[in-house]
Amino acid sequence: MARKSTTRDRLVRTATELFSRQGYGQTGVNEIMQQARATSGSFYHFFPAKEDLLLAVLDHVGETLHGEVLGPAAEGTEDPIERVFAVLAYYRRYLVDTNFALGSPMGNLAAELSESHPQVRSKVSELFAAWTAEVEAFLGEAGDRLPPDLDNTGLAEFVLSTMEGAVMQARARRSLAPFDASVAQLRRYFDLLRGEDVKADEVPASLVSIPRKAPQNADWRSW
Amino acid sequence: MARKSTTRDRLVRTATELFSRQGYGQTGVNEIMQQARATSGSFYHFFPAKEDLLLAVLDHVGETLHGEVLGPAAEGTEDPIERVFAVLAYYRRYLVDTNFALGSPMGNLAAELSESHPQVRSKVSELFAAWTAEVEAFLGEAGDRLPPDLDNTGLAEFVLSTMEGAVMQARARRSLAPFDASVAQLRRYFDLLRGEDVKADEVPASLVSIPRKAPQNADWRSW
DNA sequence: GTCTATACCCTGATAGAC
């Protein structure tokens, strides 16, 4: 496999960011070229049309998903259940690092293009399936720490719903509060599934609830 | 308050649908006018620019939210906790009725325009706040059936995350499975919070898990 | 309030030299 052109890469990365920030339809080819320091000649040398760049972006997102999100979560965290929360922590950091300017690449493109671009819908569908499959694997590794009747596929889809919805709320509200609250509730659900929920009168209140306004650099492990 | 023009209304309703289907940037003024059977003269009589129609759409969504979603859920369902699931059932029906072609109006516009249109972000933020406030009120009415240490605001935000993420997945996958799975998990969470979870060996398996492929017209009360 | 006709700009895309 030949080494990838740097210009092509810059175009794909730039487009990924711009699409996540302001959507596909609102992002002009000119804007992409400018920010990627490429000219029209280069652009159309690599991509016959804007839509082809879009498909390349989706491929790039797919690679990033495993390479930078799910893979590192698996390798960096031993406990399989904690891996789920490490994945969520990635998106939390993403929100903070981008100052809420970017949404989930999968989610944004899914919302905008699912109906009008069948190929995009299909690829996003696969991305969602890959995401949930990896999370489902984490859940499987948890073995008997979770109830035997639990639908691991469904729980993984629930985790994805939580993530996408939480990122969306955080972005619109420009606050981590709804994100942290969503993850805290999901944490409590996992605790209850494992029969390990703490009751309010057994421990200090400070340990059972997440403060409504967590500092932006708060350690996510407080979840 | 003067009676609203029918043409203006048609424009707003049509735009709401088109924006939810294919996004704001991908929807042309021409397309809106055609589908609403209005001409350029009418359009610009009511709205100085496309963006003003967008703001009107957001207002309309806000009215619909209470008038057609949260209000009916409150009036049509006695049990406050069931009201939460009645709200989710509304979105399920919405997905089915539109054959997955439309996403959540709030969510779609939030994802696409949060960064580029501050006014839109602000309005969507208020819509999210109104949505969660009403759901939070349902939770408050549940009284001591939920744990006293529970963060009702956070749980309401969690429910919204679930809804938005589940709608997004269902649309991209063109399947109710991820939506139903998400709601089933949320249901189980509520059951556990109330200390009423059923164990797999106490009841027939058919009652504790949702079939992966529920028929599209399945009664949502099976949740 | 609604109609037709039209201005005008910006967009995606092309051509052809280097």
Place this chain on the structure above:
DNA sequence: GTCTATCAGGGTATAGAC
């Protein structure tokens, strides 16, 4: 592979009669 120059078309928005 990259550059500059340029096009054709669709997009938003306007003018002015009715």
